[in-house]
Amino acid sequence: MIQALIVDDEPTHIAGLVRHVGWEELGYAPPLTAHSGAAALEVLRSHNVDVLISDVSMPLMTGIELVSRSKELGYRLQVLMVSGYNEFEFVQEAIHVGAQAYVLKPIKIEEVEAKLTAFRAAIEKQRDIEAETNELQEKVSGSLDVVKERFVHDLVLDGLADPDMKESWVKLLELPDLSRGVVMISFGYDRYLDGGRDARSRIVRGSGFLKAVKVSLSDFEGVIAANLGAEEVVAVHLNPLPEEQVRMDKGISFVQQWIREQYGSSVTVGISRLCKDWSEVPLAYKRVKFMMAKARLLEGGQVLYEERLDETEFLEHRVREEYIPEIVRMLEKTEELPRAVDYAGSVLDMLMAHHSFAYIQAFGFGLLSELARRRKTEDGAPSDPNIPAWQRLIDCSAASQVKEAVMDYIARHAEAELNKQNGQQHHLIQRVAGYIEAHIHENVTVKQLAELHHLNASYLSVLFKKSTGKTISEFVQETRMNRAMELLRDPHVKVYEVAEQVGFQTAAYFAYLFKKTTGYTPQEYRDYYY
Template identity: 25%
Template sequence: MEEKRYRVILVDDEPIILRSLRAAIPWEELSMEVAGEAKNGEAALELVKQLQPHVLISDIRMPGLDGISLMKEVMQEQPKLFFIFISGYGEFEYAREALREGAFDYLLKPIDHEELAASLLRAVAALKKQEENDRMLHSMQTLSLLARERLFTELIEGSRSPLLQLQWLEHNELDQSWYMAVLQLDRFEKLEAAWSRDEKRLWLFAIRNILEEWFENSGGLTVFPFRSGEWLLIFPERMKELQKQLGHELISLIKRHTKLSASVGFSLTASGMQQLGEAYESATRALYQRFYTNGEGVYCAEQNIRISTSAGSSYPKNLEASLLDRVRTLDQEGLRSGLQEVYAYLEAQGCLRPAAEQILVELSVVLYRQFKDMRTGQEWSLEELLQDIHASDSLKDMMSVLQITLARWMKDSAAEPSREDMHTVMEKARSYIQEHYQKDLSIEEVSEYSHLSISHFCTLFKQSSGYTFVEYLTLCRIEKAKHILRNTSVKVYQVAPLVGYQDPRYFTQVFKKVTGHTPTEYRESVSAQ
C-alpha cells in the first residue's frame, strides 16, 4: 500500500529561498511533497484554497498580506493546517505573536535545513496522531449510532438485552413526547424475489442514504432501518400536525429517486424508550389500511381505534403464541386445531366484523413473519391473503381463507428440500468466515448468506460457537496470522492485509491482545523453539 504523502506549500518573496527549500529538504523521506509555491500572502491564500495543504512554510514579513495575517485568515477555514514560520533575528515579536496565534513552529534565518527537517518530522508525527484521533472519534460515533439502533430494535422486539444498560447512548432524545413513522416499500416480497442479493443490498443502502439526507433537515429525532424493506423515523410531538405532509414528502422522495412505491404509517404519541414497541405496533396497525386500498398512502393511527370494539373483544395474545409455536415446529394438525380455537374465541366474543377482521389481519401478519424468518426459500404473498380476508362475507369464510393459506405455507415449508437444521447452517456460516476472513467481512453479509435475520443469526451463532461474530472472526484472523508468521518470512506489516486488517498498527494491537505477544515477539519465540 502506497504511503500517504502530506502536501506542503512554500511561501517567500525571495526566489532563492524557495529554490533552496525545495532542493535541500528530503521531502520524500519525510512522507511529504511540495504541492505549490507562492511569492506573497495573497497568492498563498489562493493556493491554500485550491490545494488543501497539510503544512505551510512561510516567511513572517512579506509585502502586502504578511505571514501572521495569512495564518489568521486561513485558520478560519482550515484550523488543522500546520504553519511553520521563518523569521529574522530582529523579528522576535512577530515570532511570539505567531506562536500565540497557533503556529506549529518558527525558525530563525539563515535557515538551518536540518533544523527545518526535524521540525517537519515532528509535524508529520502530529498529523498522524491527529488523523488517528479523528479515526477514533469517528469509530466511537459510529459505535454509538449502531448501539442506539440495536437498543431501539431490541426494545421494539421486546427482548431484555444488556444494551439496556447503555441508555446513555440515547442522549435522552426520547424522554420527550414523540411519535413514530414506519415506512415500508409496497409489494416488497415481489421486489425481493426479483432482486439478486447484491441488487437488494444496493437498493436498501440507497434508500437509507436518501432517508438520512432528508432527515437531517426534517427536524426529526432519529431514523434507522428495522426490518428488510422497512425504516423507522421518530419525530417530536410538536410536529404531530405535520404527519400527512411528512408522509407524502417521504413517499414522493422515494419515488423520485428510486421509482419505487412506499407507504407510511404513523403511531400514536408516546414518551420514553420503553414505549417503542407499542408505537411500532400502533404505526404498523395503521399501515394495515394499505392492504384494503391496494396502493401507496399515508395512514395515521387514531386515538380511539383499538383491536377491541364496543362488543368487548380483545386481541388473543395467548392464541397467537400457541399458533407461533405450531408454525415453528411445522405441526400441521396443531395449526388446524389452533385456528379452530381462534374461531371459537371470536364467535364467543360476538365480534363485530371490523374487530374480527382486524384480529385476523394481525394474526396473519405475525404468522407470515414467522414463516419468513424460517427462511425456507418459499415465496408467498401476504397482501393476497389479507385481501382475501377482507373480501370474505362471513367469519366462517375469513377463517377458511386463513386456514387454507396457512396450511399451504406449512406444507411448502415442510416439503422444502433445502431446509437444513441450524447446526448445519451455523457450520456453513463458520466455513464462510474461514474462507473470506481476509475481506472486509460484515455480520450483515454472513447473516444474509445464512438466510437469517441479523438478530436471529447473532443468537444462533453465539449458541453454536460460544463466540460472538466479531470474536470468532478475530480469532480466525489471528490463527491465520500465526500460521503465516510460523511458516513464512513475510514481513510483519505485510501480514496485516493478508488477514483482513488494512492498518498494520491496529493488527499488532489485536494480535497482542489475543496472544499476549506482538507478531514479532511471536515469530521470534517460535523460531527459538
C-alpha cells in the first residue's frame, strides 16, 4: 500500500480529505496527518511516506518551505500542493523546489483522486525499477563470469588506475597481492580463415572459444579468463611460477588445436612480459596486440612473446596511431587543453630517450601538419601551416630545441583556442542576458532561450552558470528585483504595476518574493528609501 501524509493548519480541510477520498480503492493506506510543517517533518522521520499533500499557506513554515526542507533531508516524495486561486504563483515556486502537481481551492475530490492515481502509477514504476535493479545486482553478484569479464576489461584498458576501483575488485574477486606479478595472455581468433561470419555462428564460436581457454588453463591457480569480444579471449595469470611455463605452453597448444579441429581456423596468441603491477598491464596489452596484428600479415596461428617485440617499430606505431591523434584530440577540447600540454611534453621526453634528432624533428613536423589540417579558417576552409613555426623547426640543430619549438607552438595553440572559446561563450551569454533583460516582463523559459540561440537547454544552463556564477533562474529573479527597485523609486507607479512590468501575474507573489529577496515589502522599501 502507498502511504500519504496530509498537512494543513485547518483541521476541517484535513478531515474532508480523509473522509471523502477513496483511499483504499486507490491503493493507499489510511493517510497520516499533521497540522504544521514542523509536525509534518516529525511524521516523515518516523514513517515511510510516499505522497505529501500540503496546503501552501501555513503559519511559521509554508508548504513551499516544507517541500524544500523535505527534499533537502533526502525524502523521495510525490508532492501535491493545495492553494487558493490568488496563490497560484506560490505553487510555481513549490514546483520549482520539487512539487509534482497542485489543485486549487475549493478542492474537488475527483481532481485529488486523479492526482493520487497518477502518483500511484509513478511510485509503482519506481518500485519496479528498484526491484529490477536489485535483481540485476543479485544476478551480477551470482554470475562470476560476468564479473570476471568486467574485471579483465577494466584491467587491460586502464590498469585499475582508480585506487577505489582497484580495492573494490580485490575485495570482490578476493585477488591475492601481486607478490610475483601478472602475465597477460591474448588469444585472438584468426577469423579471416573462417567462412562462418553470421551473427549466430560468431556467438556460438565465441562461447566455445572461451570454454576452450578456461578448460585448458583450469589447472592453474590465479588464472582469470574472459571474452573481450567474439574473436578474443584474454587470460590474466596472477603470480605465475617459473615451473608452470611448460604446462602453460601445452594449454595454449590445446586451445589452438581445438579451434583448428572445431572451426578449421587458427588462433594467434600473444603473451606479455611479467608485469610487476596492475598499472603495467594496459601498455603490455597494446604491445602484444601490435605484435599479433603485425604477425597476422604473414601467418596466423603463431605464439608471440612481448620480450621479442621490435621496440622501434612499436614506438613508431604509437607515434602515428596514438600520440599525435591523442594530442590533437585533447587540443580540440577546451577542458583538456592544460593536460594536452603536459601530455605532449611527456611524449617528447619519451621519444628523445629512444630516437635520433632527425626522428624527433619529423615528429614535430607531423604534429604541426595535423594541427594545421584540423584548424579551420573563419570561412570553414583548412588554415595554412604556421610558417614561422615550421621555419623554427627547420632551423633546429638539437632534439632539445625541437622540443622547445613544439611545446611553444602547442602552448600558443592552446591559448588561442581557449581565448577563442571564451570569447564565443562570453558573447553568447551576453546575448542571452540581454534578451532576458529586454523581455523581463515575459515569462521566458530556459527551453525558449535555448531554441532562440540554437543550443541544447542543458548545455545553455551549464554554460550560463559557469560564465555568470548564477543559474538562469537566479539571474532572472535578480534582474526582476533590480528592475522593481528602480520602478519603486517613482511614487506614481503603483505596486501592482511594478509587478506587471517585471513579469509577475499577481502583486501578492511579487510582494512575497520581493520581501524574501530584500527583507522589505515593496511599500516598506519605497517608504524607507524614497
